[in-house]
Amino acid sequence: MKINHNFDNLVPNYLFADIAKRTNAYIAANPDKKVIKLGIGDVTLPLAPVVVDALKKGADELGVKETFKGYPDYEGYAFLREAISGYYASFGVTVDKDEILVNDGAKSDTANIGDIFGTENTVVVTDPVYPVYVDSNIMAGREIVIAPSTAENGFCAMPDESVKADIIYLCSPNNPTGAAYSREQLKAWVDYANKNDAIILYDAAYEAFITDDCPRSIFAIEGARTCAIEFCSLSKTAGFTGTRCGYTVIPRELERDGHNIYKLWYRREATKFNGVSYPVQCAAAAVFSEEGQRQIRENLEYYKENARIIASALDELGIYYTGGKNSPYIWLKCPNGMGSWEFFDYLLENAQVVGTPGEGFGECGRGYFRLTSFGDRDNTIEAVERIRKLLGRS
Numbered sequence: 001m002k003i004n005h006n007f008d009n010l011v012p013n014y015l016f017a018d019i020a021k022r023t024n025a026y027i028a029a030n031p032d033k034k035v036i037k038l039g040i041g042d043v044t045l046p047l048a049p050v051v052v053d054a055l056k057k058g059a060d061e062l063g064v065k066e067t068f069k070g071y072p073d074y075e076g077y078a079f080l081r082e083a084i085s086g087y088y089a090s091f092g093v094t095v096d097k098d099e100i101l102v103n104d105g106a107k108s109d110t111a112n113i114g115d116i117f118g119t120e121n122t123v124v125v126t127d128p129v130y131p132v133y134v135d136s137n138i139m140a141g142r143e144i145v146i147a148p149s150t151a152e153n154g155f156c157a158m159p160d161e162s163v164k165a166d167i168i169y170l171c172s173p174n175n176p177t178g179a180a181y182s183r184e185q186l187k188a189w190v191d192y193a194n195k196n197d198a199i200i201l202y203d204a205a206y207e208a209f210i211t212d213d214c215p216r217s218i219f220a221i222e223g224a225r226t227c228a229i230e231f232c233s234l235s236k237t238a239g240f241t242g243t244r245c246g247y248t249v250i251p252r253e254l255e256r257d258g259h260n261i262y263k264l265w266y267r268r269e270a271t272k273f274n275g276v277s278y279p280v281q282c283a284a285a286a287v288f289s290e291e292g293q294r295q296i297r298e299n300l301e302y303y304k305e306n307a308r309i310i311a312s313a314l315d316e317l318g319i320y321y322t323g324g325k326n327s328p329y330i331w332l333k334c335p336n337g338m339g340s341w342e343f344f345d346y347l348l349e350n351a352q353v354v355g356t357p358g359e360g361f362g363e364c365g366r367g368y369f370r371l372t373s374f375g376d377r378d379n380t381i382e383a384v385e386r387i388r389k390l391l392g393r394s
């Protein structure tokens with residue numbers, strides 16, 4: 001037998017697994033040191049009370065014969081899809097409940113969607129990039145072309161008309177840079193995709209952090225319904241990193257190569273995925289209630305304040321950074337010309353603060369570093385103090 005030798009082309013470890021390994025080795029060797037983790041974008045605030053109530057109520061219903069549920073619908077319960085459709089309407093975007101498929105988070109679907117596309121397709125990713133898009137396409141053996149996001153283009157890579165893309169991954173607000181595409185920029189991508197018969201795989205996992213008038217959905221852009229699929233997640237919006245729930249939107253009219261894309265994905269999901277548990281779908285629906293939105297906004301404000309705390313320290317230190325405004329991530333230039341991994345080690349060893357080396361997100365991330373605002377407030381303040389002290393001013 002043979003294994004899938006495309007795996008030979010991957011870097012040895014998934015980025016965040018690599019960071020966890022290095023961090024744990026440091027902690028084991030230095031048990032007396034308090035390490036503060038601002039690396040992986042994992043939330044620290046508890047679920048909103050209204051969400052927990054819905055989760056418990058859903059679990060209680062499973063314990064009663066009359067309300068017990070077995071397998072969920074493959075596309076998710078109608079009550080949740082209706083709530084999501086209403087959420088889109090609240091910011092002026094029309095998405096029918098029958099175009100929504102509930103999933104266990106955007107990571108799985110942005111990777112698994114490749115099942116329905118041929119391996120001969122060319123994939124365009126903006127770089128720096130969330131490693132899942134790259135790794136999953138390397139596993140499938142697809143050719144990957146990079147669209148560089150740099151300080152010069154405001155970390156918003158634009159289409160290169162000389163490249164014939166078939167699949168395009170966009171993430172806005174961006175992980176890791178925090179840059180968000182404007183309406184005009186997204187329109188250029190949509191026009192390019194329609195012209196090239198390509199499909200945009202749009203990751204909107206951080207849309208809830210948008211504070212200006214940047215679009216919250218690719219479907220706010222004219223022409224997107226014939227060229228885009230959107231993935232969203234409650235992980236960052238509502239603290240579901242451990243609870244697991246998200247959704248994928250596929251317009252019913254989206255077709256390629258003589259096939260309806262919604263139908264293909266539904267076929268794939270029915271074969272390989274049995275859905276998200278009933279209590280979790282109840283909890284997710286509660287996020288979209290009026291009270292749920294009020295409560296999750298409080299948590300989002302807390303993280304945004306953390307971002308402000310980190311950003312103001314970098315301002316004082318004269319360190320170049322972007323993000324932190326429409327995004328929970330701060331993307332900074334490593335001080336004193338250090339490399340990304342060099343700065344990772346320097347910060348861990350001298351300040352016991354963990355971040356994410358920009359290089360882990362691709363070539364264009366070299367010399368950059370990502371800090372997350374999802375930490376606990378006291379830890380964020382302490383980490384910032386340590387960084388101030390280490391980098392010259394206290």
Ligand code: MLT
Binds near residue numbers: 039040041107175
């Ligand atoms: C990140 O830190 O980039 C994210 O937490 C990773 C993820 O959402 O899978």
